[in-house]
Amino acid sequence: MTALNQKLWRDAWHLKGQFTAIALVIACGIGTFVMSLSTLESLELTLDAYYQRYRFGHVFAHLKRAPLSLRSRLAEIPGVAAVQTRVVSDVILDVPGLDQPAIGRLISVPERQPPSMNALHLRSGRYIEPGHKGEALVSEAFAAAHGFQPGDKVAAVINGRHEQIVIVGVVLSPEYIYQIRGAEVFPNDRTFGVFWMSDIELAAAFDMKGAFNDLSCYLLSGASQTEVQMHVDRLLDRYGGLGAYCRADQVSNRYLVNELRELRNMGLFAPVIFLLVAAFLLHVVLSRIVGTQREQIAALKAFGYTRREIGLHYLKMVAIVVVAGVLLGTGLGYYLGSGLTNMYTRFFHFPVLEFRLTVAVVAWALAASMLAAVLGTLGAVRRAARLPPAEAMRPEPPATYRLALLERLGLGRFFSPPMRMILRQLERRWFASTLSVLGIAMAAAILVLGSFIADALDDLLELEFQVMHRNDLRVVLVNPTSSRALHEIAHLPGVLRCEPFRAVAVRLRNGHRVRLLDIVGVAPDSRAIRLLDPSRAAVLVPPGGIVLSAKLAETLAAKEGDWLTAEVLEGARPVRRVAVTAVISDFVGIGAYMDLDALHRLLREGDTISGALLDVDPPLLPALYAKLKSTPQVAAVIVKEAMRRSLQATLADSLLRMKAVNIVFATIIAFGVVYNTARISVSERSRELASLRVLGFTRYEISYILLGELALLTLAAIPLGLFTGFGLSWFMAWGYDTEMFRIPLVILPSTYAFASLTVVAAAVVSGLLVRRRLDRLDLVAVLKTRE
Numbered sequence: 001m002t003a004l005n006q007k008l009w010r011d012a013w014h015l016k017g018q019f020t021a022i023a024l025v026i027a028c029g030i031g032t033f034v035m036s037l038s039t040l041e042s043l044e045l046t047l048d049a050y051y052q053r054y055r056f057g058h059v060f061a062h063l064k065r066a067p068l069s070l071r072s073r074l075a076e077i078p079g080v081a082a083v084q085t086r087v088v089s090d091v092i093l094d095v096p097g098l099d100q101p102a103i104g105r106l107i108s109v110p111e112r113q114p115p116s117m118n119a120l121h122l123r124s125g126r127y128i129e130p131g132h133k134g135e136a137l138v139s140e141a142f143a144a145a146h147g148f149q150p151g152d153k154v155a156a157v158i159n160g161r162h163e164q165i166v167i168v169g170v171v172l173s174p175e176y177i178y179q180i181r182g183a184e185v186f187p188n189d190r191t192f193g194v195f196w197m198s199d200i201e202l203a204a205a206f207d208m209k210g211a212f213n214d215l216s217c218y219l220l221s222g223a224s225q226t227e228v229q230m231h232v233d234r235l236l237d238r239y240g241g242l243g244a245y246c247r248a249d250q251v252s253n254r255y256l257v258n259e260l261r262e263l264r265n266m267g268l269f270a271p272v273i274f275l276l277v278a279a280f281l282l283h284v285v286l287s288r289i290v291g292t293q294r295e296q297i298a299a300l301k302a303f304g305y306t307r308r309e310i311g312l313h314y315l316k317m318v319a320i321v322v323v324a325g326v327l328l329g330t331g332l333g334y335y336l337g338s339g340l341t342n343m344y345t346r347f348f349h350f351p352v353l354e355f356r357l358t359v360a361v362v363a364w365a366l367a368a369s370m371l372a373a374v375l376g377t378l379g380a381v382r383r384a385a386r387l388p389p390a391e392a393m394r395p396e397p398p399a400t401y402r403l404a405l406l407e408r409l410g411l412g413r414f415f416s417p418p419m420r421m422i423l424r425q426l427e428r429r430w431f432a433s434t435l436s437v438l439g440i441a442m443a444a445a446i447l448v449l450g451s452f453i454a455d456a457l458d459d460l461l462e463l464e465f466q467v468m469h470r471n472d473l474r475v476v477l478v479n480p481t482s483s484r485a486l487h488e489i490a491h492l493p494g495v496l497r498c499e500p501f502r503a504v505a506v507r508l509r510n511g512h513r514v515r516l517l518d519i520v521g522v523a524p525d526s527r528a529i530r531l532l533d534p535s536r537a538a539v540l541v542p543p544g545g546i547v548l549s550a551k552l553a554e555t556l557a558a559k560e561g562d563w564l565t566a567e568v569l570e571g572a573r574p575v576r577r578v579a580v581t582a583v584i585s586d587f588v589g590i591g592a593y594m595d596l597d598a599l600h601r602l603l604r605e606g607d608t609i610s611g612a613l614l615d616v617d618p619p620l621l622p623a624l625y626a627k628l629k630s631t632p633q634v635a636a637v638i639v640k641e642a643m644r645r646s647l648q649a650t651l652a653d654s655l656l657r658m659k660a661v662n663i664v665f666a667t668i669i670a671f672g673v674v675y676n677t678a679r680i681s682v683s684e685r686s687r688e689l690a691s692l693r694v695l696g697f698t699r700y701e702i703s704y705i706l707l708g709e710l711a712l713l714t715l716a717a718i719p720l721g722l723f724t725g726f727g728l729s730w731f732m733a734w735g736y737d738t739e740m741f742r743i744p745l746v747i748l749p750s751t752y753a754f755a756s757l758t759v760v761a762a763a764v765v766s767g768l769l770v771r772r773r774l775d776r777l778d779l780v781a782v783l784k785t786r787e
Helices: 003-014 016-053 070-075 140-146 199-205 225-239 251-292 294-302 307-347 359-386 389-393 417-428 430-468 484-490 550-556 596-603 618-629 640-694 699-735 749-775 779-784
Strands: 059-067 080-086 088-094 102-109 121-125 135-139 153-158 161-172 192-198 211-219 473-482 495-510 513-522 546-549 563-568 575-584 592-595 608-616 634-639
Touching: 003 016, 003 307, 016 251, 016 307, 016 359, 016 640, 059 225, 070 080, 070 211, 070 225, 080 102, 088 211, 088 618, 088 634, 102 153, 102 199, 102 634, 135 140, 140 161, 140 192, 161 192, 192 199, 211 225, 251 307, 251 359, 251 430, 251 640, 251 699, 294 307, 307 359, 417 430, 417 699, 430 640, 430 699, 430 749, 473 484, 484 495, 484 608, 495 550, 495 596, 513 550, 513 596, 546 550, 550 575, 563 596, 592 596, 608 618, 618 634, 634 640, 640 699, 640 749, 699 749
Parallel strands: 102 192, 135 161, 513 592, 546 575
Antiparallel strands: 059 211, 080 211, 088 102, 088 153, 121 161, 135 192, 153 161, 473 608, 473 634, 495 513, 495 563, 495 608, 546 592, 563 575
């Protein structure tokens, strides 16, 4: 081993505490990077292979009814490789052990062979067999939620008749990787299941012999999905088409793509912060090392070592820290990524989903870390390499003495001598002090960011389930019907209040911008649905015009006063012009609302309703559920409390896990920054502090000087860190602003308090560790240096 390498390892051992703290900060960033990008890569590879192998469709459409003869014309559309026509209908299920009605989606498949498009992956059991009435395949998510096995039975109301569905197999489908009903915004595997049954049997049950009401198109490579979608719309228009849509808008795929986008953002956003902090720490530590090793550098140059060799020596020191951080971070990322992938298997249903850690991800992590470290330490390394030997042999010139600003203002008499020393030191080394403040502030900011998501989701749950949607149940009818049905619903057992709503599918246009959605008509005095403006004040639905959610208005580039074109996709399919009368704030999905009477006038129909919003008496819920399960006209029952529980169960594990990881990482940064700041101050001021001890200052007094400086830096950093944390939270909320989901920018006072106390605790622990070094200060050895 060369002399320089021996010196390298001695220096690294001497600075092991500081280097360990920096390596831990790097490990946090690399762990997040590896976890996010490896999980992202695993999901993307699995998703692409699944879609390709099981021939997941590219264009989809639902319609009222069309003859099977239309399939040949659909297959002739340029770019279409295959067409799948089906019968699809939602029914009410009576699931053993479940009080509330569940919703089952019945999808027709060929009796004799599995479908070639949107193919099914058989987990257990067998495929349906011809002539066996009532046989069905069930989605794995629904089966797992209820413990169903092949041979179990479920009661269903199919086109007004009570039937028994016999489960013969448990399957997965590329259409329902994320199993969620299109009309809902949160999954609930206990109350929504998908069943695949014989095409002959479903066609007979729903009066669809020789007809279909749902289709998928698989396209040739290079074909335009948008053009195919337009051709499909033109062909289906006369058959009650509800608007074709591309794979990007398919519900399951859209949630998956959104999750992949969030993973990518997390994999790039969080590590940047950690690596910037690590670069800052390396810069400060290496600058101090160069300053204290001036005589050693001069001696090395006198013995013939070149600038390049000395520069590489210090870069090797940086490399030791970076490699240690990357190795530790890679192991941490693998552990966290495996846990994250296992968690995703609860939400996303693939035949196989395995965590893959590739060499490329580790190489990118190492390259990013080395780049940040080199950029952070380049100045110090160049200064060491260029230091002339004659100048290096001399100690650094003492700092220029001057009174602190407060002393020059005549306020010095209010401060003790130790406090005046602290103020002078901070002002004299203002740049280093500023860097220390920024480093500590970043730790506080990350602590705020780590708890922000929990605060925001708590607020979102309250808004969504307590403030904006205040009904207990939503009952959806099979077909829009006369408002007389409202009186029948109102007289069901346990119903305390009943409000009508009308939902109509439309294609909403503003110039070239188009969105498929439902316009929901609500009563003008509705208590069940409360619309809020951006300041969270209640907005009354106006007697005319349309109210848009803020995200929908942004998507359509519409504002109050603009006129939109509404192409109604049911009944006579009229095309109407409607004015935007208000823009509201919401955080889940996109929505459009109208006054119920105004919507009736728009459609030129009578008092028609699509369902009712109910407030119910809890003790009578079992009787109400039993009645709804046996009512043929009811297509779906959505229970708000069940949705809330499902969302909390879905988010609880992931939220608590990610919050814990963020807090641990931020605490490591807080300790790393504060500890390094304190250690550097001890090293730089050891001669000064030893001189004060010789002059008669007590250990308490010199500790007061050093730790008082640390306390002032920490107190100055906390407000800046809280403000920066708010800015980072705003940036994260902006990054999560999608059509599916938005995060309210809400940070509770308890979060700010937690961040502040954690930084203070890190400062106290660091101060205690440094105080031990001060107590063991060798006065004679320190005063002999730099003579």
